[in-house]
Amino acid sequence: MMAAGLAAEMDDFLMYFILMEKVPLGSRTVEPGKLCCMSEESYLQRITGDQIPAQSLNVTVLEDNALIEVDVNVVQPLSKRQAALLLAIPNPTERLGCFLERGLLEQAVQAEVGQRVLVEHEQKFYPALIHYVGNFLDNSTLLPPVYFGVELEGEGEGRGQNNGTHKGVAFFKCKKNSGLLLPFNKVIFSGVAPSESVAPPPPQASPLNPVNQGDTVAFFVEDKLKQGLVISSSHQADGYVEVLPEDSASSDLLKIPLDAILKEDIISEDGGTPSRDFKSLSNGALKEEAPVHHLEVDSxxxxxxxxxxxxxxxxxxxxxxxxxxxxxxxxxxxxxxxxxxxxxxxxxxxxxxxxxxxxxxxxxxxxDTRFLSSRECQPKSLETEGYSKDESRRISGKVPPLQGAAAVDILEGDMKGIQGHCNSCYMDAALFSLFSCSSALDCLLFKPSPHPDGEIQRTLREEIVNPLRKHGFVSADSVMMLRHQLMQESQCPSFTTSEKDPEEFLNLIMQRILRADPLLRLQSDGQRVQECYCYQIFIEKQQEMAAPNVQQLLEQSFHHSNLKLVEVPSCFIIQMPRFGKEYKMFSKILPSLELDITDLLLDSPRECVVCGQLAAFECSDCFKDIILSSPGLKQYCTLCCQQVHRHHSRGGHKPLPLKVPSSFLKAQGVKKVPREKLELFAVLSIETSHYVSFVKYGLEKGSWMFFDSMADRCGSENGYNIPRVTLCPEVATYLASPLTDLISQNPREMKGVAKRLFCDAYMYMYRSQKMALYK
The missing domain is CATH 2.30.30.190 (CAP Gly-rich-like domain)
Structure with missing residues (x-):
């Protein structure tokens, strides 16, 4: 039955996913890292249309064709190419790690035949050339895994397993015992020698004549003899050395196989020219030396x-x-x-x-060009320096957000993140929060711009978000250029000199500049639907709420304003109850890692707070009643509503009937009501008048990083700010502490930067993984 059902779907376009958590299947569990799929038609039926979006998906595990039901929050979508590459890694745990790192997977997707790489084989790395990309297994799986067929070069020659033939089938041709068929995680695609053909000249370097740091050597590139200086010889065990070409005005190091190296002392022994005349061996004159900048010690x-x-x-x-x-x-x-x-x-x-x-x-x-513009980065200079015409630092295309180990490798350290300048911290912290490790608002980067030139959108995408995700650093002048463009568009001269509030910046760029669809749609008491991009919490101060969490504050605010969400938002940005940069209504606010918005949705199925059955009535008068449960939104089934309101203290309450979609009743029957939850991915905090950011960069509880665009400074008036990104796992430690301990905790005694999260939170950012799949 299962196989037949799967075969019926094979003609459909399939969507692929990777499991992020283990899923029970009878007496066993399906491990995280397993790949699964379902037809696009089935997927769209589950999450779109008139029905309430489903909380689960029925997917087929690729490796054993098992049909399982999974929560939408425990799977991540994959392209067909990504899934095929990941499927070649047999260990699911290792596979999941490769997916979370993303960088290597993206390089593998773009890799081509003819590309030079390094491969891991027998616990060593060898230079190699890609000859084949595809499947070589004789199986009939729904999605054949993709491997890389490579030919080992240099010291690796002859250390392979075949000549490009596997089980009698020739997938490519190479030298005897020099071929390998490998999954992508055994290949290093970047940082290797260019793809020019390198022919080894005799005599060659050998163990009897080792190459040392500082040696002058020669090598052939495209039939031309070139010379250079050995900068690093520490990789000889792997079959290559790093050489700085003598005729290069840059410092672009080449990784040259040892068997392509001709040592200077070998030439001298053979009657060749001495080292001072070594450059005469080159075919052609050397390039003119590049002009030397005024550089000195400490530059x-x-x-x-x-x-x-x-x-x-x-x-x-x-x-x-x-x-x-x-x-x-x-x-x-x-x-x-x-x-x-x-x-x-x-x-x-x-x-x-x-x-x-x-x-x-x-x-x-x-x-260092990161600081040249920062020293001169005043509004008037942007008009004269021609930044809009400078394409040299733009990174086009789509660069995915950073996750897991890749986020740490690229973002952690000094001169990382977005460099601050001229009261820019509100923008620096907001941009880092939204785009460094999340794709919640990537629609802003690619949605067709309403402006003919789309220059602001290109600046945001190619000069800020893409460099941040690829290199982990954005210079102050890139942000200043965006501020200058916003100043012209909004006709507000203070945009390049004064500090703004993050919500002012977000509303301007989303609503007025990019004309993005509103993130939130709210309705109050049958009135017209209100649309907005950020939500400000308004509540009355309550003494009993010594240290509320975000969930409690949001429910209090919605109850106070009689509001409901018309639909599940893909991104929910919430401003805390504080006014100005000084006054805070609460000394501490506890982050809610998950935000349950089920009871905040309009015309959506809800659960009776007494018996758990489908609710039919809601009573706003019961909100503060603590007899049944803690203060909060309360709804009841018909029977429980009658019983609860028989008490004399609730005689004056006026329960209102709830509207439950008929599609839910038909589809769900008496099943448990699904919960709609959003996950926290970033927090903006402000202490006095300086904004900083906390970002969740991985699945583990301790995967938190802290960003400050002006963490340090080099020089005085003519100096520059040093942005810094640090890991802050102490945040997770406090989040796991008992509520009583957090309430009594002295903020000054909190470790690391945790105090700034719990006591100075200004804006919380939540996302819906499910809605992000199609919105």
Whole structure:
């Protein structure tokens, strides 16, 4: 029956998902990381139309064809290509980890035949060339897994398993015992040698003539003999070294296989030219040297470290080294992208942490452009510098939000996040919260702009969100450019100089600039539907609520204003009850990690608070009644409503009938009423007059990070702000504490930055994973 049902769906377009949590199936469980699918037609029937959107989906597990029912919140959608790549990883736990990291998966989706890569084989990494992308298994699964067929090169040659043939079928051709068929998580797609063909010249480097840091070497690229300086020889065990070409004005390191290296001392032994005349071996003259900027010790610089990748650091030493006629510098890098701690060929030139130091030519260094514009970033300069025409820093296309380990790797540290400048923290914190690790409002980035040129949308997408997600950093001038454009559009001259409220910025860009559909649709007492983008909580101060949570505040506010949600929002932005930057109604507000909005929905099935059956009446007069339960929204089935209101204290109450959709009654019968829940993904906080942000970046309870766009400063009046992103797992520790402990907790004694979340929260951001799938 199951197989027949699945076969009937094979002609339909299938939607693929990955399980984020374990799902019970009879006496066993289906592990997280398993892949499943269902037809698009079935999916749309479940979540659209006149019926109430379903809380569960009936999906088929790809690996064993088992049909299971899953909650919509425990699956994440995949493209067919992503699912096929993930299916090649046999271990579900490892597969889920690869999905959460996202970066490698996205690179695998774009990988092509002919691309040079590194592959992991026998606990080592070898250079390789992709010859084949596809399935090689003789199975008839619904979705064939996708593998990469590669040919090992360099030291890896002959260490493979085949010549491109598997079980008598030739999938590609390569040298004997040099072929491998691997899943994508065994392949490194970026940071490897360019795709030019590298032909090894004899004689070659060998274990008897090891290549050392600082050696001058030669190698062939496209039949041209080039020379360079060995910057790192620590990868010889993996079959390659990193070389800085002598004829390059940049510092783009090439990873050259050892068997393609010709050492200078080998040439000399064979009667070749000495090191000072080594450049005469090259076919053609060297390029003209690039102009040297005025750089000195302690200058902040950037280096084109590898193809498409910049490294930032500070010059710690400047001078000359043996085997090089150029002026060299020793740079301490911000990240562990180097190969030394300041030692070159056994001699110490400066000191820095391990793997933070690198020696390069002075002409390969550029002034750190992250700070050049920041020092001159005044509104008038934006009109004269031609920022709108500068396309060099734009990142086009779609870059997915960061999650899990990838978020930590890319975002954590100093000079990470969005750099603050000129009262920009309200915008920095809001943008980081909404876009760094969430796609809740990605519709703003891609929805066709109502403005003919769409320049503001392009700036938001290509100069802020995409660089943040790809490189983990956005310079202050990019945000200032957006502020300048908003100033012109809104005709508000203070947009580039003064601090605004986050909701003012969000309303402007969503409503007036991008004309986005309202996030919220509210109705009060049968009045006209009200549409808005942010919701401000209004309630009366209540002494009994010493430390309320967001759930309680929202229900109090909706009850106070007699409001209902017309539909489930995909993104729910809630402002806390505080007025101005100083006055707070509550000294502490406890975050609700999940926001249950079931009882806040208009004309939606609800549950009787007494017996749990389908409710037929709602009584607003019972809201504060604590006899039955804690204060909150209360609704009853017909029988319970009669019994509850027989009490003399409730004789004056006026219960109102609830409207239950007939489609729900037909579809659900007497089944349990589904709960509509939103998940918290970010919080904006303000202490005095400075906004900061907390973001949930992973599934684990402790996956919280803290962002401050002006955490530190370098220099005084002409200096620049240093943004910082730090992990704050202490937040989860406090969230798990008993309520009595949190109420009595002295804010000054709270560890880390937790106090700023619990005591200074300004705006909470929730999302609906289900609604995000189709809204």
């Amino acid at each position: 902040l610089v950037q280096i084109q470290y590898k193809e498409g990748e910049l490294a930032y650091g500070t010059i710690r030493w400047l001078g000359n080294l043996a085997y090089s006629e150029d002026t060299m510098v020793g740079v301490e890098l911000e990240e562990e992208k180097g190969c030394t701690d300041g030692v070159w060929q056994g001699h110490r030139y400066f000191s820095c942490p391990p793997k933070r130091g690198i020696f390069v030519k002075l002409k390969a260094c550029q002034p």
